[in-house]
Amino acid sequence: MANSQTEPLGPFKFNVIAKYAPAELGDTVPLLLAKGEDESLTKYTDLNTLANDFDMDSSVYLNAKAIFEGTNPPAAVMVKTYLGQDAYTSPTGITLEPTTLIGAVNTTANVVATVMPTTATSKVISVSSSNVAVATASTNSDGSVTVAMKSAGNAKITFTTGVQGEVKAILPVSVSSSTVSVSGISLDQSVLNGEVGGSGQLTATVTPDNATNKHVEFSSSDEAVASVSDTGLVGYLSAGTSTITAKSTDGSYTANATVTVKEPVVAVNGVSLDNTTLAGTVGGKDKLTATVEPADATNQAVSFKSSDDTIATVTDDGTVNFVKAGEATITVTTADGNKTATATVTVTAAE
CATH class of the missing domain: 2.60.40.1080 (Immunoglobulin-like)
Incomplete structure (x- = not known):
């Protein structure tokens, strides 16, 4: 049976053509074919055993029944299960x-x-x-x-x-014909820094260059922080510090690199104040509260500034002191991104 050039290589797909009616089969078919999820060849000596694996209305069972109940039946039948072509994944x-x-x-x-x-x-x-x-x-x-x-x-x-x-x-x-021993090993980097989810590459160099066995093994002192592959690819898994060691198989020479992993930086994209206006009399005070956006921004630091300290001053925590009658603007600025928000302060004379 020829293979189709458009189909992947794999087990052949069989079409079984019945030549005899089931009642006439007798002992002429000792091998039965059945499509399955894997390949196997199983011997059955009676119908009861075969019924454990195949439905009684299946062609395999019916043909086996005809064989066992035919003239001069064999002692057993063989059932060959094969993979259908659509179930076979070819290697590439x-x-x-x-x-x-x-x-x-x-x-x-x-x-x-x-x-x-x-x-x-x-x-x-x-x-x-x-x-x-x-x-x-x-x-x-x-x-x-x-x-x-x-x-x-x-x-x-x-x-x-x-x-x-x-x-x-x-x-x-x-x-x-002779062995050249390893005399040392080095890494192209002694320090790696990154964020969780990232990766870095370490390359080991064995000396001398003509050493017979240049195989190197990598290991991590803390695999929860940083993993390392056989080729020196370092994966940043969680915040912390780990030491990656490269070790030569010949001579057990080592070289180390320190890996520092930090949580990803979440940038600030805005800031707001709980009030956009404040009013009060000379000698009084009030407070402004700043909210940095997003809430999980890495750097939440802000600074406050008054446009006129003779009218209103502001402290680092947003407390506004009313100094004299007039109007001033309080501006809050984020350390990350210099995002701003403002509030207008109106101060009136005390009665």
Whole structure:
């Protein structure tokens, strides 16, 4: 059966054509096909057991009934369930970590291969080497792949998946005859600052440049404040301080960066006063209350000022003192954004 070029690769979609009427089947159909949510091959020795998995009015049950009740029935029937084409998600690629390997003779390294997309129906990967005298590869029970360095030279490890092995990824491997030890490690930044929800990138450099094993592991002293990926990407999770450490696999050399995370800054977009006019007599006082908008603005600081201190003065908390008869304007200004609001003060002489 040919594959349609417009359909994704995957299990074939079968159309089962009945050649005999159910009553005439007898023992001529030992294998029955059924579309299911996964692939399986199950042996059934009687109808009661089969009825636990299939409805009694299903074609599988009816055909099995005809087989078991036919002339010279078999001891069992096999039921093959298969994925429908619409239930199969084809793999589109394989990501490798690391993407290249440099090592010395008689050493090994683990490679993590991930089939994409993550919803792919099958994630089975096979591996092969272009030069088994230089490097070999084998899969592990956890899904990782171990590459063994055999002799000096170059090889390519091919990772393959897909129904017909159509999806591939290549891992270049370079094997040296001697090991060059790591002598140190450094980070491109010693300090990172950011807000919750943001991220920053740290890049580690292993010395010397020709070190055989340049693998580095990252860790965070407080993962509630900052997380860090295998590639040094730092995620800012909550306000606080954390130390990110880069550690070389060879020699356990370390380098640190301090990460300070703050809550996001909420900018001020306005300010208002509880009164836009005040009136009083000389010697009296009143108070203005300012409200910064939005209510969760990070910086709520404001300052007050009078247009004429000889008529009315104002304190830092908005208390207005009536000094002499006349009119003055009290202005409140936000520290963030210089947003303003005003109130007119009218002072009359005391009777």
